[in-house]
Amino acid sequence: MSHTYHYPRPGLTVDVVVFGLDEDDLKLLLVRGGETPQRRWSLPGGFVRIDESLEAAARRELVDETGVSDIFIEQLYTFGRVDRDSRERVVTVSYYGLVNLSEHTVTAAESKDAAWFAIDDMPTLAFDHNEIVEVATARLRGKVRYQPIGFELLPQKFTLTQLQRMYEKILERSLDKRNFRKKALATGLLIELDEVEQDVAHRAARLYRFDERTYRQLAAEGTYFEV
Amino acid sequence: MSHTYHYPRPGLTVDVVVFGLDEDDLKLLLVRGGETPQRRWSLPGGFVRIDESLEAAARRELVDETGVSDIFIEQLYTFGRVDRDSRERVVTVSYYGLVNLSEHTVTAAESKDAAWFAIDDMPTLAFDHNEIVEVATARLRGKVRYQPIGFELLPQKFTLTQLQRMYEKILERSLDKRNFRKKALATGLLIELDEVEQDVAHRAARLYRFDERTYRQLAAEGTYFEV
DNA sequence: TATACTTCGTGTAGAAATAACAATAACTAC
DNA sequence: GTAGTTATTGTTATTTCTACACGAAGTATA
Numbered sequence: 001m002s003h004t005y006h007y008p009r010p011g012l013t014v015d016v017v018v019f020g021l022d023e024d025d026l027k028l029l030l031v032r033g034g035e036t037p038q039r040r041w042s043l044p045g046g047f048v049r050i051d052e053s054l055e056a057a058a059r060r061e062l063v064d065e066t067g068v069s070d071i072f073i074e075q076l077y078t079f080g081r082v083d084r085d086s087r088e089r090v091v092t093v094s095y096y097g098l099v100n101l102s103e104h105t106v107t108a109a110e111s112k113d114a115a116w117f118a119i120d121d122m123p124t125l126a127f128d129h130n131e132i133v134e135v136a137t138a139r140l141r142g143k144v145r146y147q148p149i150g151f152e153l154l155p156q157k158f159t160l161t162q163l164q165r166m167y168e169k170i171l172e173r174s175l176d177k178r179n180f181r182k183k184a185l186a187t188g189l190l191i192e193l194d195e196v197e198q199d200v201a202h203r204a205a206r207l208y209r210f211d212e213r214t215y216r217q218l219a220a221e222g223t224y225f226e227v
Numbered sequence: 228m229s230h231t232y233h234y235p236r237p238g239l240t241v242d243v244v245v246f247g248l249d250e251d252d253l254k255l256l257l258v259r260g261g262e263t264p265q266r267r268w269s270l271p272g273g274f275v276r277i278d279e280s281l282e283a284a285a286r287r288e289l290v291d292e293t294g295v296s297d298i299f300i301e302q303l304y305t306f307g308r309v310d311r312d313s314r315e316r317v318v319t320v321s322y323y324g325l326v327n328l329s330e331h332t333v334t335a336a337e338s339k340d341a342a343w344f345a346i347d348d349m350p351t352l353a354f355d356h357n358e359i360v361e362v363a364t365a366r367l368r369g370k371v372r373y374q375p376i377g378f379e380l381l382p383q384k385f386t387l388t389q390l391q392r393m394y395e396k397i398l399e400r401s402l403d404k405r406n407f408r409k410k411a412l413a414t415g416l417l418i419e420l421d422e423v424e425q426d427v428a429h430r431a432a433r434l435y436r437f438d439e440r441t442y443r444q445l446a447a448e449g450t451y452f453e454v
Numbered sequence: 455t456a457t458a459c460t461t462c463g464t465g466t467a468g469a470a471a472t473a474a475c476a477a478t479a480a481c482t483a484c
Numbered sequence: 485g486t487a488g489t490t491a492t493t494g495t496t497a498t499t500t501c502t503a504c505a506c507g508a509a510g511t512a513t514a
Contacts, residue, residue, distance in 0.1 A: 054307035080281035202489040203480040430509040
C-alpha cells in the first residue's frame with residue numbers, strides 16, 4: 001500500500017436501503033433532496049466524514065434525511081463503477097436496514113421529503129440506486145432463510161400469522177401454515193406470551209416475542225436457522 | 228447526498244485476500260512492502276485511482292505486488308474504522324480471491340517479497356489485516372457450502388478425492404467418502420473424463436472437470452448447491 | 455511372478471427432515 | 485343464535501441424510 005499518494009481521491013459516500021413492513025407490503029424508504037440530478041428520488045445517504053466510521057456515517061445521514069434512528073443496519077456492498085455518478089468519481093458503501101413500520105413512526109419524514117414506497121412500485125432512482133436496491137433485496141431474501149433477521153421488521157409482540165406473512169412477502173411465495181408453525185417453534189427462538197392480539201373481529205391469535213438471549217447463544221455456536 | 232463538500236476525504240484503498248490450495252494446506256498470499264509500519268507482512272493492495280473501478284484496482288495491485296493475475300476474485304467487505312491505519316484515515320474495500328497453486332505458479336512472487344503462508348500459521352499482519360483475513364475465511368467457509376466456488380482452488384482436471392480434501396480443508400472437518408461422492412455427482416456439475424491421474428504409486432483415480440455451462444444455467448434459475 | 459501395499463470405487467438400511475393435506479375451535483358481528 | 489372469520493392442531497408418504505466396510509485395481513519390490 002503506497003502511502004505517498006498525490007493523485008485525486010475518489011469521493012466516499014454511504015447509502016442506506018431501509019426496508020419496512022406493514023400489513024400490506026414490503027416498503028422502502030426514499031428521499032428527494034434538492035441535490036440529485038433531475039430531482040429524482042434516491043436512497044438516503046451522503047459523504048463520509050474524516051472522523052466517523054462508515055456505519056456511523058450511514059446512521060447520521062439516515063437520521064438527518066429521514067428522521068429514522070436506532071434501527072438494525074448491516075453493510076451490504078460497495079459500489080465503485082467509475083461513472084456511477086456523472087458529476088464526479090464517487091464510491092459508495094451501501095447498508096441495508098430493517099424497521100417495523102407500526103412501531104417506528106417516521107414522523108419527520110413527510111416534512112423532509114422522505115417517503116415509503118412499495119417495493120414493487122418504485123420510481124426510477126438517481127445514480128445506480130435501483131441497482132443497489134436490487135442487491136439489497138437479493139441479500140435480504142438470501143439472508144432471511146438462515147438468519148433470523150426478519151424479526152426486525154415485526155413489532156416486539158407478534159402473531160405466528162404475522163411472522164408467516166413476513167416470510168411470504170420477503171420470499172415471494174406462500175408457505176404451508178402448519179409446517180411453518182412447526183418449524184418456527186422448533187427453532188426455539190420464539191417465546192410464547194400470555195397475551196393475544198387486541199381489537200380483531202374474529203378469534204384473537206396468541207402473541208409471541210423473539211428470544212434474543214437464546215439467539216445469541218445459538219449464534220455463538222454457529223448454528224443455522226432455516227424457515 | 229450533499230455535493231458541495233469541502234471537508235478532507237478519507238483515503239480509499241483495496242486489499243485482496245488470496246487463498247491457494249496445495250496438497251498440504253490452504254494458504255494465503257502475503258506481501259512485505261517497505262511501506263507498512265514495522266515492515267510487517269500485509270495483504271496485497273493499495274490506493275484506488277480516480278479512473279478505475281474497485282475490482283480493477285484490486286487486480287492491478289495484485290499483479291503489481293505479487294505477479295498473480297487472472298484469478299477469481301469477489302468483493303468481501305469494506306473496513307472503515309477511523310483508526311485502522313494510524314497514519315491517516317483510510318477506508319479499504321477488501322476482496323477475496325481463489326487460485327490453484329499447482330497450475331498458477333507465482334513466478335514473480337519471491338523476487339517481489341510475496342509469499343504463501345499456511346492459513347493456520349500466519350504472522351501478525353499490518354493494520355487490521357488479520358481481521359480482514361478472518362472475515363474472508365468465514366466467508367469462504369460459508370459460501371463454499373452453497374456455491375461451487377471451490378473449483379477455483381483445484382486444477383482443471385481433478386479427482387473426487389482431491390475435491391473432497393478441498394472441502395475438508397476449508398470446512399475443517401472430515402467428510403464421509405461415499406456420501407460425499409454421491410452428493411458431488413448428484414449436483415450434475417461434474418463431467419467424468421476418459422482419463423485417470425498419472426504417476427501415482429497405486430490405482431489411479433478417475434479425473435473429472437467442473438461443468439461451467441450447466442452451472443451457469445442452474446445459477447440463473449437460482450438453484451442452490453450443497454456439499 | 456508372487457506378495458505386500460496403497461488408494462479407488464461402490465450399496466444399504468435406519469433415522470431424520472420435509473411436504474402435502476383439512477377439520478374443529480374460538481371469537482366477533484349482526 | 486347464526487353467519488363469518490381466523491386460530492390451532494396431527495398424520496402419513498416421500499425425500500434426504502447418516503453411518504458404515506470390503507473387494508478391485510494398480511504399483512513397488514523381494
